[in-house]
Amino acid sequence: MRFEPLRTAQRAALMALACLALAAPAQAAPEKVLRYAFPVAETGFDPAQLNDLYSRIITANMFDALYGYDYLARPARIKPVLADGMPVISPDFKTYTVKMRRGIYFADDPAFEGRRREVTAADVVFSYKRIMDPRNKSPLVSGLEEEKILGLSELRKKALAGDARFDYDTEIEGLRALDRYTVQFKLGEPRPRFTLTLADPGIFGVVAREVIEKYGDAIMEHPVGTGPFMLKEWRRSSKITLVRNPGYREQLYDAQPPANDPQSQALAAKMKGRRLPMIDRVEVSIIDDPQPRWLSFLNNEHDFMERLPENFATHAIPNNKLAPNLAKRGIQMERVPLSDIRMVYFSMLNPVVGGYTPEKVALRRAIALAMDSKQEAQLAMRGQAMVAQGFIMPNTNSFDADFRSEMGTHDRAKAVALLDMFGYTDKDGDGWRDQPNGQPLELVYDTLSAADYRERDEVMKKNLDAVGIKLQLRIGKWPEQLRNSRAGKLMMWGYGLSASSPDSAGVLALGYSGSFGQQNHSRFKNDKFDELYRQQAVMADGPERDAVIREAVRIMIAYMPIKVRVHRIGTDMMQPWLLGYKRHPNAREFWQYVDIDTDRLPQK
Incomplete structure (x- = not known):
């Protein structure tokens, strides 16, 4: 084979093409957006003040607790989130000691004055104390009092006794940061299931004191957590927009489905090792009337229908099977008894x-x-x-x-x-x-x-x-x-x-x-x-x-x-481009585990 030198004209043409290629901007990957609707309006986004399911869904995806649930394990199984391993529990179920992971940061916020803010054991202590502060009027007070955390109820009683403010700085026996990355709970009575209390980010999500002090009474509209998503826009009782937290830690998909569930086994194999979250944006609309909520899904305006409205069950799932016209469109369904x-x-x-x-x-x-x-x-x-x-x-x-x-x-x-x-x-x-x-x-x-x-x-x-x-x-x-x-x-x-x-x-x-x-x-x-x-x-x-x-x-x-x-x-319905959804009986933080196949999105 013989090679010949390029002629001058050929070289010039190739150089011109190379320059054009360098000048052309790289095509950005299409944004992955999850769109769906709540049937009931939210109340706000401060975990300590919430008593409604739909607000807690939002906070569960913005905040982290010490523990959470394996996405696919059935029956439900606890796993560490902010914690570095499972708690060390005393034989009498009265002392729980938790080591925390290092290098986990809150989402950027002006409250931190340009610093990256690492979450620590002191933040866990502060977050639990907030629930007991009478100023917050938390609906979680009685539930936390039942856990008998030593000294916590007494702090609340002192604040209620007069005009004194709740004392966050006094150390109590039952809730202490032993060091920067170790938090310990001491309980007045045995609590064999206390780990479950530590596993709900929607209401026990960890917050930063600087954020709470900066926003004061407006904290319901300024959530700042360590979770995969952060609030972008909120139009009350109308629309909530969240975006991927750019500072979210490296977290890879890892789930342990039951051996007798081939669908979950296949899902785990397909998603294993992917970095979370897989989507860029979540848009939640508030549509209290079931008809427009269902029509939004049918018209491809929504990717997910969380709980099919009962009014349309006979048309969408006759005899509890997906209707042929929906199956032809590639729509998927999951039907399970709800807890x-x-x-x-x-x-x-x-x-x-x-x-x-x-x-x-x-x-x-x-x-x-x-x-x-x-x-x-x-x-x-x-x-x-x-x-x-x-x-x-x-x-x-x-x-x-x-x-x-x-x-x-x-x-x-x-x-x-x-x-x-x-x-x-x-x-x-x-x-x-x-x-x-x-x-x-x-x-x-x-x-x-x-x-x-x-x-x-x-x-x-x-x-x-x-x-x-x-x-x-x-x-x-x-x-x-x-x-x-x-x-x-x-x-x-x-x-x-x-x-x-x-x-x-x-x-x-x-x-x-x-x-x-x-x-x-x-x-x-x-x-x-x-x-x-x-x-x-x-x-x-x-x-x-x-x-x-x-x-x-x-x-x-x-x-x-x-x-x-x-x-x-509950019958949840998914468009063919929504991948990876599986309803968990207890956890609400599913957004990070789903993906959008942009190649299958309908052309506008």
Whole structure:
């Protein structure tokens, strides 16, 4: 083979092409954006102040806790996040010592004055103390008090005793930074499941003191964490935009799926070793009406439908199978029982429905028996729920699928007999029952205007009409209802609760007197229940503890301060370009584990 020198003209042409190539800007990779909608508005983004699921989803993806959950492990498995390994636990379950990872930094913020700010053990101490500061009015106070962290409640009591500010600088025995990277918790009683408390970034995410002090009362709109995403824009009750945290540590995809789940096994193999997060941006819209939320997904405006609205189940998943037209488009679905309950509570302080006398208990039991949860699950919710027999949620340790109780019973004849027996009869001939004292019996139930709520409310109203009880549906907005409920201003309210850990007993806070105005919206108080609640907290997992939990549940069922209606079944739907999604029964921080295949995005 013979090579010949290039001619002058050829050399000039090649040089010109090279210059053009150097001058042309490199084509940027398309931005990977996850778009979806919440059905309920957020309240803000300060972990210590939150009591609603949707705000906690946002904070769980911006903040880190000491521990979290393996994304694919089932049953749920705890893993270190800010911690460097699992805690060292004393034999009596009273001391938990946690070593922290070094070199993890908060997202950049003016509060740090241009410095990279490493997270330390002192930040963990400060973050837990914040919950107890009366200025923050945290709904988490009672839950943290139950952990019996030595000296923490005393700090709060001192601040409540007068005008003194909460003392963050006094060291307490139960919550100490032993050195820059070691935090120790000492508890007044055994807490075998305390690690679960350390594993929820949505509410126990670690914050920096400088940030809290800089933004003060505006901290709900200035979240700064160590997590994979950071807040870019917030239009209240409309749209929340988050972007990848450019200073996020090197974190690689690593999950341990069960051996009997080939789908999760394949997912783990495909994603293993990828750097997290895989997407650049998350755009969350607030769309409370299910129809426009569903249409946004169908029109490719959203990549993900978190829980298909029940109104469209018969069209989208007939017989709980993906509709052929959606399957043809490559849309994917995942359908799983949720670790949750939907319920209606009765304010125990309300003169109409509250109280502990026999006639008041009979009224609440009659209302519960009149409500047909099966009809609600099958008709209003199109089969996307199952009747709840009690408070214990699916996918939690003590759940018993064979348990049956009056909570899950619909018996109109028994409801009528109870009402008649205790004097709730029609005394003025207007067709509606009156109270035993002759005053009108009218229930006021606060609810939302969205179509899915309307259908469920219609079932409840028809059920109560059928036994002669008048029900007024009072329409409002979720954030206002939440505030009014915590202040004890509502007679009846319906809402949902999701488990944040695999422990069954968390739901019992709904009836614990120490949780008034926080988890215990109904303000139910029963000494035996409180005793059982405290007893199970110090017990190791096992049949004995399960029996104590069941006994506490029976007390709640007997007094009926809350009517648990259903456990929902969640059907999540994904566009073909959304990769890697798997619903976790407890964790909410899934954004970092999903990817967008930009080559499959529809052309605009």
